[in-house]
Amino acid sequence: QQQVKQSPQSLIVQKGGISIINCAYENTAFDYFPWYQQFPGKGPALLIAIRPDVSEKKEGRFTISFNKSAKQFSLHIMDSQPGDSATYFCAASRREYGNKLVFGAGTILRVKS
């Protein structure tokens, strides 16, 4: 019940296109769902996060869509740019876990110019 499943494993998108990464979770007690972006040689950096009381959250070109009944959430990157090329991780946590994050396996995104 601790798993977060992420897909696809890798993604190639044309510049200006929409990148979509999906995650599914099993533990219905999870109540915090962040997305992290990681560049080579760097630690992950928080991109955007959502809690299950909302179905969508948008910050600039990044949008999280959340479907509580399906236990799924996704990251949409609009107008994808070559600078967005990185590895993206979804994660989940619950209040009782403190700051323990359960991560998905990651998606390597390449945006072609």
Place this chain on the structure above:
Amino acid sequence: KAGVTQTPRYLIKTRGQQVTLSCSPISGHRSVSWYQQTPGQGLQFLFEYFSETQRNKGNFPGRFSGRQFSNSRSEMNVSTLELGDSALYLCASSSGLAGPDTQYFGPGTRLTVL
């Protein structure tokens, strides 16, 4: 504010040795979490320290241990190193006041076990 710093950045050890990694959180942050990142297992939670006390623990053997000092700096120790311990070890800091909150990751320590 300065970010999370980790030392050393790179480390090479041999099997059976032990190693200590250090993490300095963002000023004012009281929570430090440690993660192991490998190509095969991805990012896995090791443990979290808050105000010098271990608050959460992942599913790692007892060879992995940590501690936190009164200035919130944290160290993790791995004893009797195994080849499979080769990984990027990341620490993340947060205020820790209301979990879960935004965690800021350091650049990691790349440990290679020969």
